[in-house]
Amino acid sequence: MFCPRCGKADQSPETYCRQCGLYLPDLSKPLKRESPPEEHLKANTVLSVMTIVASFTLSFLLFLILGFRSFTHPLIYVTAGLLLAIGGWHIQTLIRTLMLKKQWKRRAPLSENQGESSRGFKSAPTAKLLDQADFTDVVPASVTEHTTRHLVETPQSKTK
Numbered sequence: 001m002f003c004p005r006c007g008k009a010d011q012s013p014e015t016y017c018r019q020c021g022l023y024l025p026d027l028s029k030p031l032k033r034e035s036p037p038e039e040h041l042k043a044n045t046v047l048s049v050m051t052i053v054a055s056f057t058l059s060f061l062l063f064l065i066l067g068f069r070s071f072t073h074p075l076i077y078v079t080a081g082l083l084l085a086i087g088g089w090h091i092q093t094l095i096r097t098l099m100l101k102k103q104w105k106r107r108a109p110l111s112e113n114q115g116e117s118s119r120g121f122k123s124a125p126t127a128k129l130l131d132q133a134d135f136t137d138v139v140p141a142s143v144t145e146h147t148t149r150h151l152v153e154t155p156q157s158k159t160k
């Protein structure tokens, strides 16, 4: 393969260019498909809501059933407090996720016009271009003969 930056030939993929040091990915491997950010946000929202409900319910039950009795062990208060803290932390996470969702929705119509290329930031549109660069080897025979003959003739006349 060729280096896309400096054009040096005979490079092996998944190494660095021997001339300019650019990283050369293996283009024959399929690109990793990242799940779209909407799915991450949806999963985060569901997880946060579930955690909030679970932790608040559990701490409420702890206080209701075991709390405020003469035999209540202090560890129960600690546990209930911890559960409340977890619930509070996840409320904050949920708010941030919802804000992100809002931002994403505002940006979504813009990116839809550009199609697939803007979906994942890591899907590197240059990789598709690099694949096409390999077609430079497949030049019709007649053209190659023509060019090589021409190139061979010129340096000989100059050096001799």
Ligand SMILES: [Zn+2]
Residues within 6 Å of the ligand: 003, 004, 005, 006, 007, 008, 017, 018, 019, 020, 021, 022
């Ligand atoms: Zn290079």
